[in-house]
Amino acid sequence: MRQTSLRFRLLGEKGQTSSALLSLALVPMATILVLVTVMFWVSIQKGAVGTPSAIYTLNNYSEVFSDPFVLRVAANTVIFTITATLVALLFGLPIAWLAERSNVPGKTLIYAIMTLGLLIPGIYTAMGWTLIAHPRIGILNRWLVDLFNLNEAPINIATPIGMGFVQGLSLSALAFILTAQMFRAMNPTLEEAARVHGMGYGKILWRVTLPLARPGILAAVIYILTIGIATFDIPAILGLGNRVYMLSTFIYLKVHPQGAGLPEYGITGVVGAFMIIVAGLLTLWYSQVLRQGHRFEVVTGKGYKPALVPLGRWSIAAWCFIGGYTLISKLLPLLLIAYAALTPYFVPPSLAMMRQLSLSHFYGMDWELVLRGLTNTAILVTVVPLAVLLLGFSISWLIVRSRSRARYALEFGAFLPHALPEVILAIGALLLSLFVFGTSIPLYGSVWLIAIVYVVARLAFATRALNGSLLQIHRELEEAAFVAGLSTFRTAWRVLLPLIRPTLFSVWIWSALLVYRELTVAVFLAVHDNITLPAVIWSYWYSGSINKASAVTLLMTLVLAPLILAAWCFGRRSQVSAQ
Amino acid sequence: MISISRLQKRFNVSDGVVAAIRSLDLEIAEGELFVIVGASGSGKTTLLRCIAGLETPDAGEIRIAGKVVSSDNPPTWIPPQQRKLGMVFQSYAVWPHLTVCENIALPLAEGSQRIPRREVAQRVQEALRLVQLEEQSDRPATLLSGGQQQRVALARAIAVNSRIVLMDEPLSNLDARLREEVRGKIRELAKQLGSTVLYVTHDQIEAMAIADKIALMQAGELLQVGAPFEIYHKPTCADVAEFFGSVNWLDAQVVEAGVADSPLGKLQIESSSKVGDKVLLGFRPECLSLSDSGANCSNSFQAKIGSSTFLGDQFIYTVIVNERQLFGKNRTIPQSPDGTALCRVSPSDIMVFPSRSKNGG
Numbered sequence: 001m002r003q004t005s006l007r008f009r010l011l012g013e014k015g016q017t018s019s020a021l022l023s024l025a026l027v028p029m030a031t032i033l034v035l036v037t038v039m040f041w042v043s044i045q046k047g048a049v050g051t052p053s054a055i056y057t058l059n060n061y062s063e064v065f066s067d068p069f070v071l072r073v074a075a076n077t078v079i080f081t082i083t084a085t086l087v088a089l090l091f092g093l094p095i096a097w098l099a100e101r102s103n104v105p106g107k108t109l110i111y112a113i114m115t116l117g118l119l120i121p122g123i124y125t126a127m128g129w130t131l132i133a134h135p136r137i138g139i140l141n142r143w144l145v146d147l148f149n150l151n152e153a154p155i156n157i158a159t160p161i162g163m164g165f166v167q168g169l170s171l172s173a174l175a176f177i178l179t180a181q182m183f184r185a186m187n188p189t190l191e192e193a194a195r196v197h198g199m200g201y202g203k204i205l206w207r208v209t210l211p212l213a214r215p216g217i218l219a220a221v222i223y224i225l226t227i228g229i230a231t232f233d234i235p236a237i238l239g240l241g242n243r244v245y246m247l248s249t250f251i252y253l254k255v256h257p258q259g260a261g262l263p264e265y266g267i268t269g270v271v272g273a274f275m276i277i278v279a280g281l282l283t284l285w286y287s288q289v290l291r292q293g294h295r296f297e298v299v300t301g302k303g304y305k306p307a308l309v310p311l312g313r314w315s316i317a318a319w320c321f322i323g324g325y326t327l328i329s330k331l332l333p334l335l336l337i338a339y340a341a342l343t344p345y346f347v348p349p350s351l352a353m354m355r356q357l358s359l360s361h362f363y364g365m366d367w368e369l370v371l372r373g374l375t376n377t378a379i380l381v382t383v384v385p386l387a388v389l390l391l392g393f394s395i396s397w398l399i400v401r402s403r404s405r406a407r408y409a410l411e412f413g414a415f416l417p418h419a420l421p422e423v424i425l426a427i428g429a430l431l432l433s434l435f436v437f438g439t440s441i442p443l444y445g446s447v448w449l450i451a452i453v454y455v456v457a458r459l460a461f462a463t464r465a466l467n468g469s470l471l472q473i474h475r476e477l478e479e480a481a482f483v484a485g486l487s488t489f490r491t492a493w494r495v496l497l498p499l500i501r502p503t504l505f506s507v508w509i510w511s512a513l514l515v516y517r518e519l520t521v522a523v524f525l526a527v528h529d530n531i532t533l534p535a536v537i538w539s540y541w542y543s544g545s546i547n548k549a550s551a552v553t554l555l556m557t558l559v560l561a562p563l564i565l566a567a568w569c570f571g572r573r574s575q576v577s578a579q
Numbered sequence: 580m581i582s583i584s585r586l587q588k589r590f591n592v593s594d595g596v597v598a599a600i601r602s603l604d605l606e607i608a609e610g611e612l613f614v615i616v617g618a619s620g621s622g623k624t625t626l627l628r629c630i631a632g633l634e635t636p637d638a639g640e641i642r643i644a645g646k647v648v649s650s651d652n653p654p655t656w657i658p659p660q661q662r663k664l665g666m667v668f669q670s671y672a673v674w675p676h677l678t679v680c681e682n683i684a685l686p687l688a689e690g691s692q693r694i695p696r697r698e699v700a701q702r703v704q705e706a707l708r709l710v711q712l713e714e715q716s717d718r719p720a721t722l723l724s725g726g727q728q729q730r731v732a733l734a735r736a737i738a739v740n741s742r743i744v745l746m747d748e749p750l751s752n753l754d755a756r757l758r759e760e761v762r763g764k765i766r767e768l769a770k771q772l773g774s775t776v777l778y779v780t781h782d783q784i785e786a787m788a789i790a791d792k793i794a795l796m797q798a799g800e801l802l803q804v805g806a807p808f809e810i811y812h813k814p815t816c817a818d819v820a821e822f823f824g825s826v827n828w829l830d831a832q833v834v835e836a837g838v839a840d841s842p843l844g845k846l847q848i849e850s851s852s853k854v855g856d857k858v859l860l861g862f863r864p865e866c867l868s869l870s871d872s873g874a875n876c877s878n879s880f881q882a883k884i885g886s887s888t889f890l891g892d893q894f895i896y897t898v899i900v901n902e903r904q905l906f907g908k909n910r911t912i913p914q915s916p917d918g919t920a921l922c923r924v925s926p927s928d929i930m931v932f933p934s935r936s937k938n939g940g
């Protein structure tokens with residue numbers, strides 16, 4: 001008979017077992033705190049970081065903030081982020097309105113396009129748009145130059161605005177998801193009241209719907225800003241080769257200097273710390289806006305069905321808009337990547353080129369490298385989603401069932417990675433493995449380091465989804481199991497997990513897919529042994545082998561396609577939308 | 580079988596602290612069907628959950644079958660898994676992803692008792708037979724009706740441990756007709772198995788119908804514990820009397836030994852109250868009898884007949900005596916040509932409590 005003191009139980013009624021759960025749940029929170037601390041710690045060192053010869057000083061900060069180059073990079077980042085947000089809303093918001101508030105036909109297809117859009121890696125769009133509008137090789141530029149006899153390329157995608165445009169195309173799927181949720185939660189009777197009192201559809205949209213939607217749109221804007229400001233992959237693909245830098249790519253340059261330069265970790269730490277603060281402030285603002293949004297939230301009951309705006313012949317225009325978006329954001333980039341993968345060298349498509357299509361790049365690629373990448377990616381795709389499920393479930397279970405105040409800390413801890421951009425997690429992990437663990441824990445250059453960062457990064461989404469679905473389960477179902485003698489583990493395994501299986505599956509497949517396509521963390525942490533498939537693409541691309549990069553991308557897509565299809569089928573069933 | 584002393588449980592809520600149970604003592608003997616009844620929010624569920632180990636008490640001691648399962652001194656805590664109780668939840672908590680048979684087998688096979696496979700099958704069959712669900716054994720539990728799910732929950736509880744079974748409002752989700760039938764079955768089954776049952780309900784009729792012993796709970800305390808007959812006819816306080824049925828209340832004063840002066844006039848009472856004491860008298864509507872003959876027996880008074888309501892098996896009617904309205908219950912309506920009748924209430928039917936600011940009406 002076990003006897004434990006009543007006073008020493010931290011959480012809830014389940015005694016010892018819940019403290020085991022608790023320690024599991026605290027792991028990710030601790031990881032994040034360590035990563036952030038390391039960032040600040042490194043930012044105040046000069047000389048050999050982490051050794052006794054390091055000098056502790058604030059010079060790094062004054063150096064960074066007085067450097068005109070850094071200021072230009074910061075300005076670039078601002079322009080880039082604003083453009084990206086505007087473009088994302090330009091496409092995402094109208095399509096969300098069409099899908100939720102109009103009678104446009106083919107809504108399932110709209111949802112398919114937009115949800116799957118989240119899964120199409122940003123690097124695809126970026127690579128595709130390089131091939132379209134790069135000043136030297138972009139086909140659009142070449143055609144325009146030929147057509148109008150221009151001296152130089154009219155479009156330059158490798159500018160902050162151009163990159164922002166591409167980033168916006170990639171983020172519009174997210175803008176869609178966020179604003180569609182908002183339109184769905186809006187009380188349709190308010191619009192009906194306007195209609196009954198004689199207002200036309202246009203007037204209602206302008207005077208009622210959009211003002212009501214404003215808090216929701218603002219929240220979406222902040223959310224997208226937070227992502228945009230720290231995004232790495234698209235600026236890297238489009239900008240690094242052309243020496244146009246954002247904060248994220250600037251950091252990359254400091255860690256992986258070109259030529260004979262030495263890494264400047266102190267500077268990296270400063271920029272990282274700065275990004276943490278900006279991201280933190282944005283997240284604070286975001287939660288503020290959400291809370292205010294709730295305050296005048298026009299509560300809807302289940303029974304409400306919004307009156308759909310009849311589009312009539314405007315449906316055709318609507319579908320042209322959606323089709324156009326799909327074309328420039330997804331289809332055209334993919335098509336050009338496929339084309340680049342099959343042509344010997346990249347020139348605009350022509351009949352002559354079509355005759356030269358071959359698989360030569362597939363034979364010519366470094367298969368040892370590709371297979372290494374594939375192996376590592378396979379390891380990550382297997383391990384990370386399972387770890388995410390295990391930790392996410394423990395955290396959610398505690399959050400949902402515990403009555404102790406500790407659950408607020410847990411909730412906050414699970415939300416933290418959501419506030420921290422992946423670049424920050426990646427650099428934090430890099431610095432940690434280099435300067436804290438060093439040789440004592442050989443994580444640097446190992447695939448497990450990447451795995452840890454992935455798990456932490458995916459956790460916020462997983463706990464949110466699992467919280468929602470555990471809340472649906474009547475508390476007595478698990479209490480009946482406890483009273484009937486089932487241990488905590490068996491209760492989870494035999495009662496809870498089977499009941500939330502659809503959510504588990506969809507969290508699993510989303511995590512797997514996002515891990516599969518992830519570039520940022522992989523690029524920062526990949527050395528030799530732990531390179532992932534997307535990082536292989538990146539290394540080809542960065543070294544100028546555009547065609548080989550495209551060939552690997554095509555390979556990757558072939559594997560991705562069936563998985564995306566599965567995600568769609570199951571995702572629809574359990575109604576989990578990714579963040 | 581279950582004994583509780585000084586039990587206390589508070590909850591922290593957003594606007595302060597709720598004392599769900601305040602220093603409660605309770606003793607349940609083996610084989611007893613013990614019913615805890617009380618209004619909603621009086622702490623019944625919390626008490627049951629403390630016994631099951633689903634809540635941790637703030638103070639006090641709980642023993643089950645002589646063994647301390649939870650105590651503050653010395654600090655002891657046995658998790659619910661090891662308390663070996665059968666429990667029927669208000670929502671039934673039938674696991675929806677399993678079949679009827681699996682619902683009962685799961686705790687046997689994988690619970691703390693670890694019963695070997697062959698015996699599990701036997702015990703599942705036995706439990707299903709007892710609740711007459713053998714036919715449904717392989718159906719998914721969610722396809723059953725409410726009453727059948729309730730029986731699955733019952734079968735699971737007695738399969739785990741038929742010695743001690745806790746039930747939290749097991750009938751509240753059934754419709755009225757089914758409730759009477761099922762409560763009879765539950766009592767029958769409990770007696771057949773010799774189980775000690777702790778049964779919680781908010782329905783006083785259900786409580787009286789099923790109980791060996793009833794405890795009335797109010798605001799986290801037990802007001803009275805006793806057999807149904809005793810608690811109905813010999814309540815120790817006015818709250819108990821009123822909970823178990825309507826009462827005609829009269830403020831009165833004892834004028835001589837065994838006689839009180841009330842709004843109805845002088846009434847004989849069976850009480851040892853001192854002369855001059857202010858008392859509260861109460862009698863139940865069915866104790867108001869109509870005598871058409873002899874006006875000379877004690878405790879009778881002339882009343883004006885008021886309205887009446889037909890309930891099927893009887894009438895509820897009002898009579899007015901000295902401007903006081905009283906309720907009566909009878910198989911026939913009092914009728915007389917002049918609209919008055921002679922009413923009587925026997926001294927032994929009058930409950931006497933110390934006075935308080937309670938008015939009849």
Ligand SMILES: Nc1ncnc2c1ncn2[C@@H]1O[C@H](COP(=O)(O)OP(=O)(O)O)[C@@H](O)[C@H]1O
Pocket residue numbers: 590591592597598599617618619620621622623624625626
């Ligand atoms: N988990 C809880 N948190 C806060 N208050 C609770 C909780 N459970 C019960 N209470 C409060 O304790 C009191 C008793 O509740 P309960 O035992 O459910 O009553 P009953 O079952 O008799 O209706 C109520 O005031 C209720 O609000």
Ligand SMILES: [Mg+2]
Pocket residue numbers: 623624625748
């Ligand atoms: Mg209750």
